[in-house]
Amino acid sequence: MDIAGNGEFSVKLGRKEVVAAVLPMQEHWLPLSNLDLLLPPVDVGVFFCYKKPEEDHLFGFTYMVSVLKKAMAQALVSFYAFAGELVQNTSGEPELLCNNRGVDFFEAYADVELQQLNLYNPDESIEGKLVPRKKQGVLSVQVTQLKSGGLVVGCTFDHRVADAFSANMFLVSWVEMAQSKSVLSLLPSFRRSLLNPRHPGHYDPSLDNMYVPISALPPPQQKKSGTTGDDQLISRIYYIEANQLSRLQSLASASGDRRSKLEAFSAFVWKVVAASTEHGSDKKCRMGIVVDGRTRLSEGDSGERAEMMSAYFGNVLSIPYGEKRIAELEERPLSWVANAVHECLEVAKTKQHFLELIDWVEAHRPEPALAKIYASSDDEGPAVVVSSGQRFPVWEMDFGWGKPVFGSYHFPWGGEAGYVMPMPSPVGNGDWVVYMHMLRGQMELIETQGAHLFRPLTSDYLNIF
Structure with a gap:
């Protein structure tokens, strides 16, 4: 067929x-x-x-x-x-x-x-x-x-x-x-008790701003099929050269606090997404960062429990997000925006955060819930989520006939917010490959304002002849 x-x-x-x-x-x-x-x-x-x-x-x-x-x-x-x-x-x-x-x-x-x-x-x-x-x-x-x-x-x-x-x-x-x-390098752990809620459970009310029961969401807006306007979500793959990443990191660290490449990259994306909204808008723009909780939940543990958590199979994720006025994101330097990204990440970088998130879900079951930024609407302003794919094992995927010349996640996730995942380039020179699923208008701005950074992925770059 x-x-x-x-x-x-x-x-x-x-x-x-x-x-x-x-x-x-x-x-x-x-x-x-x-x-x-x-x-x-x-x-x-x-x-x-x-x-x-x-x-x-x-x-x-x-x-x-x-x-x-x-x-x-x-x-x-x-x-x-x-x-x-x-x-x-x-x-x-x-x-x-x-x-x-x-x-x-x-x-x-x-x-x-x-x-x-x-x-x-x-x-x-x-x-x-x-x-x-x-x-x-x-x-x-x-x-x-x-x-x-x-x-x-x-x-x-x-x-x-x-x-x-x-x-x-x-x-x-x-x-x-x-x-x-003969032996796998890492055996998965399915020990669900590692993520059991506490009794009695408790959580900070701030989690109500990060996660929401599905019944509390407004009904989804109907999108016109076949739309080709700026409100259409599309996917693209780019590469970013290592020297451009280093330069971006330097700009993001200009205030004196050294920021990671991921923080610098996320800050740049946040600024561009904000700029894609009509000028003069009093709306806010949200930036979410996916955080893996495995190392956080094993803090203070030793021996078998820590090993099981490090190989835990399932979802151990949180998506904290920051929210800033669009005008502020446009006017402020990259270092200021990178500091805002850093503050957003710090919220979820603790064992306590993930324990409270587990308790939050328990308090709302069996009502299904999800990260609030996933369901962000146009009325609330633009939103984008960045998930690091730096552990993507593209170099390891040799089944016996050679390593892949390219590999990527493909995740048009269905949420209202954009989704971005940077991964290591298979070229192996420190470059990044970036999968992006965003609104067409945002993507067009990425390709103009970020043309020096985001290069369309080609077979020439991957040395495919």
Whole structure:
């Protein structure tokens, strides 16, 4: 069958198989943690692009697919959550049924050369073509053969079951099984008691400003289908050179406080998003930063508990956000905005914050809730969320036929706020690759005001010939 799309190439789906864990397991239920319950039902995509193997007589498409399937069946023994199903329990909450249902695994062929893929515009080249749409289970995989022997491995997983840290653990383990390693470098921990609420629970009222029950949200605004205006959310991928990142960091640290590259980058994005709103507006602009709580929740712990927390599989995230007047963000220097980003991050960098967030969810169950910035509306002003993907294991994804020439998350997340994820460049020179999902008008401003920083990703940059 053909997969429809607006790009200049077609994709034909071939064989479909369900890959289950190679060892049988006893069916059991695995409850989602309170932090899992803060995630709406959204899927996350990730993909890796490979050149035609030099020894192509050894690495044909059929052989590579067999390696991927066998290694996945082995990895799913430890990562059994990805082979299960999400089912609604009697309280109306999602719960994971670990039944080894398996992973939908698709083989496909794309009538395009690797160097012809428009990676700068994943809406055209990736969406609905090279990253599968998950219809059942928790994880779906599509392996696509390109003309002249290139390969794309695309995955889609349910965010309610795993965050990026958890997905990265699985990806690395999948590769290790393909490399015939006898022991995985990191075994996942599913010990939900690590995220149990306290009794009695308590939380700071400020969490009511960060998270909100879904029933308290206004009804979603209907968007016109096929819109091409500035209010259309689109995805783009850029690269940022290492020297430009260093320069940005220097500007962000001009007030005397050294700021990280992520803080400097987030400050720049915040300023540009603010500038995309009509001048004279008295609206505010929000900047959210995704914070991983694994190291925070293990503060003061030692031994087995700390080890389990460091390998915890699930969602351990918080999204604190800052809010500033648009005029202020435009007028103030980058260092001032970077200090505001730093203050936003400090809110969630403690063990107490995550313990209180767990208690906040418990106090509102079974009412579903989510991060308030996810549902930001136009009436409240523009908003954007930055999530660091610096631990994205692009260099480690060698299944036996070479490292990928490119890899990225693909996450048009469905929220009203924009979403941005910087990742390490596969070139390995300190550059960043940045996935952006934002309003068209914001993206156009990024490409004008930030043209020196954001360079459209091309096959020339990736040395794909």
